Amino acid sequence: MSSSSSGSTWSAGLSSALTAISAWNSRVWERLGARLPRRLTRDLLVGLAVGIALSLSSTQVALFFQSKRADKRRLAAAKALPPRPIELRSDEIVPGVSGLIGNTPLVRINSLSDALGVEILGKCEFLNPGGSVKDRVALKVIEDAEARGLLHPHTGSVLFEGTVGSTGISLATVGKAKGYEAHIIMPSDVAIDKVLVLERLGATVERVPPVSIVDQNQFVNLARRRAHEFGNVDLPTKGKTTEEDVVVSTQATREDVYGAPTLEHRTAYDRKPRGFFADQFENDANYQAHYEGTGPEIARQTGGHVDAFVSGAGTGGTISGTGVYLKENVPGIQVVLADPEGSGLYNKVRYGVMYAPQESEGTKRRYQVDTVVEGIGINRITHNFELGEAIIDDAYRITDVEAVAMSRYLVAHDGLFLGSSSACNLVASIRLAKTMPKGSRIVTILCDSGARHQTKFWSDEYLANHGIAIDAGVIDKILEE
Ligand SMILES: Cc1ncc(COP(=O)(O)O)c(C=O)c1O
Numbered sequence: 001m002s003s004s005s006s007g008s009t010w011s012a013g014l015s016s017a018l019t020a021i022s023a024w025n026s027r028v029w030e031r032l033g034a035r036l037p038r039r040l041t042r043d044l045l046v047g048l049a050v051g052i053a054l055s056l057s058s059t060q061v062a063l064f065f066q067s068k069r070a071d072k073r074r075l076a077a078a079k080a081l082p083p084r085p086i087e088l089r090s091d092e093i094v095p096g097v098s099g100l101i102g103n104t105p106l107v108r109i110n111s112l113s114d115a116l117g118v119e120i121l122g123k124c125e126f127l128n129p130g131g132s133v134k135d136r137v138a139l140k141v142i143e144d145a146e147a148r149g150l151l152h153p154h155t156g157s158v159l160f161e162g163t164v165g166s167t168g169i170s171l172a173t174v175g176k177a178k179g180y181e182a183h184i185i186m187p188s189d190v191a192i193d194k195v196l197v198l199e200r201l202g203a204t205v206e207r208v209p210p211v212s213i214v215d216q217n218q219f220v221n222l223a224r225r226r227a228h229e230f231g232n233v234d235l236p237t238k239g240k241t242t243e244e245d246v247v248v249s250t251q252a253t254r255e256d257v258y259g260a261p262t263l264e265h266r267t268a269y270d271r272k273p274r275g276f277f278a279d280q281f282e283n284d285a286n287y288q289a290h291y292e293g294t295g296p297e298i299a300r301q302t303g304g305h306v307d308a309f310v311s312g313a314g315t316g317g318t319i320s321g322t323g324v325y326l327k328e329n330v331p332g333i334q335v336v337l338a339d340p341e342g343s344g345l346y347n348k349v350r351y352g353v354m355y356a357p358q359e360s361e362g363t364k365r366r367y368q369v370d371t372v373v374e375g376i377g378i379n380r381i382t383h384n385f386e387l388g389e390a391i392i393d394d395a396y397r398i399t400d401v402e403a404v405a406m407s408r409y410l411v412a413h414d415g416l417f418l419g420s421s422s423a424c425n426l427v428a429s430i431r432l433a434k435t436m437p438k439g440s441r442i443v444t445i446l447c448d449s450g451a452r453h454q455t456k457f458w459s460d461e462y463l464a465n466h467g468i469a470i471d472a473g474v475i476d477k478i479l480e481e
Contacts, residue, residue, distance in 0.1 A: 097177040100129040101139050102293045106301045106443065111413035112426065115479045118433035120426065121306075122446040123298060126418065130173035131166075131197075132448035133294075134280075137317060138170035140289035141278050142178055150237060150248045153179030156273035160227040161185070162220035164314070164374050165194030166448055167280050172201035180276075185223045190374060191456040213380055223277060230275025233257050247277040281382040286317035287324075294318065295325025298443050307436060308334040310429045310444040312376030312421050313345055313385055318445060320388025327391045335388075337395035338428030338444075340403065340420075342370030343377030345385070349395035354381065372400045372457055372468055373420040375447060396428040403427060404463060405474035407450065412472060417450040420457040430478055 094100055104124045112120040125133035142159070145151040158181045159171045168184035175182045182203040186195065187210035198205050206226075211218050216225070224247050228234060231249025235257065250257065252272040256265045280286050298306065309326050311319040323335035339346035344354040371377055381389070406423040410416040418426075425444040433442055456462050463470055 097129050098139050098174060101135045101174075102128070103297060104128065106298070107416075107446070109410070109414055109416070109426065111409070112430055112433075112479075116430060116433045117438035118436055119439075119441040120429050120433065121302070121441065121443045122416075122422070122426070123294065123443060125445055125447050126422070126449040128170075130170040131452065132170060133318060133445060134166040134170035135174065136289040136293050137167060137280055137286045137315075138174040138278075140285045140292075141171075141280070141283055142174060142180065144283075144285040144288070145248075145276055148237070150235065151180070151274060151276050152270055155179075155271050156181070158183050158227075158230060158273065158275050159278050160223045160230070160275060161278040161280065162218075162223035163280065164190050165198070165452070166375055167278070168203065168205075169194060169197050169201065171278055172198055172203040176201065183223075183226060185219045185226065187219050191453055193452050193454050197452075220279075220281060224279070227275040227277035230273075235274070247275075247279075249275045280317065281315045281384060284383070284387070286315055286384050287321040287387045290318050290321025291325045292321075294322040294445075295329070298322065299326060299329050302441065302443065304330050305441060306330055306333060306443050307440040308336055308429075308432055308442045310336045310338055310425055310432060310442055312338045312340070312373075312424050312428075312445075312447075314376045314378060314421075316378075316382050316385025316388065318447075319392065320384055320386075322445075323388045323391050334393045334432075335391050336428060336432055337392050338376070338424045339395055339397050340371040340373040340377040340424050341397065341399055342379075343397075344379040345377065346395045346397040348381070348389075349392050354379065372463070372466065373398075373403050373424055374453065374457070375419070375421040376424060394432075396431050398424045398427045400468045401471070402474055402478070404457065404468055404470055405472050407457065408470060408472040409475040411450075416446070418446055419448040419450055419453045422446040422448065423457075427475075427478070430475075434481065 104127050106121045106123055109120045109122055125136075128135035130138070142151065146153070151157055159175050160183045161168055161171055162185045163171075165186060168182065168186065172182040172184070182198075182201070183206070184198055184203050185206045185208060188207040189210050190207075195205055195207065206222070208217055208219050208222060213220065215221070227247045228249050231251045233250055233252065233254050235248045235250055237248055250269070250272050251274070252265075252268045256268040256272070259265055298309070306326070309323055311322065313319045319335065319337060326333050327335060337345060337349050339349075348354045378385075403420055403423040406427045407418055407420070410418060410423070410426070422445070425447070429442045429444045433440070436442075450458050460470060
């Protein structure tokens, strides 16, 4: 059949369809007209049509202005931000290792962003010199203590900390650069990879059985005690909100500290070695590191165009410090917690009650967060979590299987080799993304590299022995849900 004859058949069909519609239309008019006075009918229908058109267009106009106002607010918030301290790290010579901390890039996770239509951006904290987000905290804790006269460099002073590893590595790294030693106390079930790094960094490492915080030998309690035992006298630590938790002892004598202020006593007081408990859980310098660093960096890097911030919580410093800053400076942003199995924070955020199912009778490890994920999840409220608790909008609980699946998925699709807390953050991010309009933007934290987790989270053998399946397909399923 030629194209012209097919065209005439098509137009004949169209004209007979139009005739049929118009006949049907006049029948409807006749019937309606029989029931209502003709004039009234027409006026009513015209009124109805005009009403619908007006309401539709007024909603669209309102939405348009609303989004314009939001853009304007974002722009104003971005303009109000303090100037960027370092534009690009590679652009200048930085003053030693501490100059390498922070100002980390924000990477678009291509696989997830393309699949979701929502931008998933990761803050590359694994690029810090000590390999994790905790470098910021170590630096701030030391600088804060120095500013308050509690620590003096190159005096043989020792930083004590209870940590699952990352903070220890950061304290050892920044400590060496600034003239301090590190003594780290860790639970014995933490991946051995971190112990090895700590030893290479010259830190003293004590590994203790994982027990509850009410036990005097719990790793954090023991770190505080070790700082106290280091010296002869505990020093007063005025001017801190969590004063009772800050422990600094000195090897100077009681007379050097409290006796006559002679030059000799004064020098001994300043120069004798001190033992300082870094106390990442309760020390506000942790929160401050993120409020002054991570938060402003994210706001600047996104130009204030970010709809949600997702983070796990170990001490709570990251979610609180970054979250509070972003809430204050980015209108409408959501702050969402990613919580692993066995942690009580998910229930605390969602229902106001601190409880993890694993805490009930008859489960295997009642005294700790029962998960293969390291660094996040906790069963008590710390001061640093409390500082931001009120601004956390929602929480997602992430299973070990989901976190493991995400880590394998990211290597396969993006070439990103990340640790367990980063994987949790990304699973929570994709769950959240599925509730948000297309084009939204989520920022999360890529806390550390997979290299720190070779013997547990990244060991197929370890996971098999603990009944944790490895199935990257889990992520495809969540993306398709
Ligand atoms: C690898 C890793 N990710 C995330 C976190 C959690 O950060 P925060 O302590 O700020 O809650 C930690 C804390 O130790 C960690 O070690």
